[in-house]
Amino acid sequence: MSVSSAPAPDTAMVRGVQSNPRQSVRTSAGRILRILLAAAFIAGAVALAMQADQFRHVEAWMAALWMNPLIEGGVVASNDSFMLWVADDHLVAFRVTAECTAVILLVPQLILGGGLLLSRRIRIGRGLAGIGVMVALVMIVNQLRLGLIGWATQQGGLEAGYEISHRYVGSAIGIAGFVIALVVMLLVMGLRARRRR
Numbered sequence: 001m002s003v004s005s006a007p008a009p010d011t012a013m014v015r016g017v018q019s020n021p022r023q024s025v026r027t028s029a030g031r032i033l034r035i036l037l038a039a040a041f042i043a044g045a046v047a048l049a050m051q052a053d054q055f056r057h058v059e060a061w062m063a064a065l066w067m068n069p070l071i072e073g074g075v076v077a078s079n080d081s082f083m084l085w086v087a088d089d090h091l092v093a094f095r096v097t098a099e100c101t102a103v104i105l106l107v108p109q110l111i112l113g114g115g116l117l118l119s120r121r122i123r124i125g126r127g128l129a130g131i132g133v134m135v136a137l138v139m140i141v142n143q144l145r146l147g148l149i150g151w152a153t154q155q156g157g158l159e160a161g162y163e164i165s166h167r168y169v170g171s172a173i174g175i176a177g178f179v180i181a182l183v184v185m186l187l188v189m190g191l192r193a194r195r196r197r
Contacts, residue, residue: 034118041114041131045107052103056080056096062139063096063146071150082146086154094150102142105178109134113185122189130188134181141177145170 048055057080064077073085081093098104113131116122152165 030120030124033124034120037124037128038114038117041110041117045110045114048103048110049107052098052101053080055103056098056101059101059142059146060096063143063150066143067147067150070147071154073154075150082150084150084154086157092153092158094146094153096146100142100146102138105138105142105174105181106135109138109178109182109185112182116189116191122191126189130185133188134185137181137184138177141173141181145173145177148173 060080060082061077064075064082067075067082067084071084075082075084077083078093081095083091083093086092110131113127113134116130117124117127149162149165149170152161152169155161156164
């Protein structure tokens with residue numbers, strides 16, 4: 001039985017296999033990009049919370065814009081309120097308050113979305129798409145909620161129509177919209193619950 005020894009490997013070749021400088025630069029750049037994007041979304045959420053009053057003006061204007069052709073008598077916006085006729089002689093202003101704005105739904109989800117971008121399990125493109133879809137869904141659902149409150153008040157008056165649509169139906173729609181937007185964001189990002197084998 002003979003024993004032979006293999007020649008010692010070339011050190012430069014071993015180093016080249018073990019560490020690829022380009023891959024290292026790509027990884028570092030990707031990590032920095034993720035940190036910057038996460039910081040931008042978290043800073044955006046903080047700025048949105050601080051500018052909530054101005055954002056409510058935008059929401060009232062948006063509500064008046066799409067509701068105007070659909071609601072009898074039309075709808076106009078003024079500051080953080082939209083106004084419509086209830087019965088034939090009452091012009092009622094619906095103020096988008098701090099409790100009714102989409103800001104209270106968007107801020108925590110933007111912070112969560114920014115935090116999730118730090119994970120390497122999520123592709124940056126999918127992460128950005130997920131956050132974009134979430135923002136759109138929250139805005140649409142909240143606008144529909146405002147429209148429902150206005151329409152219900154016009155149909156049922158301030159006591160029945162407003163109270164029921166604002167306190168009960170509107171709250172349920174807001175909660176459902178928050179949950180749906182969160183789930184859709186996670187699905188678009190590619191995060192799914194792991195199945196047990």
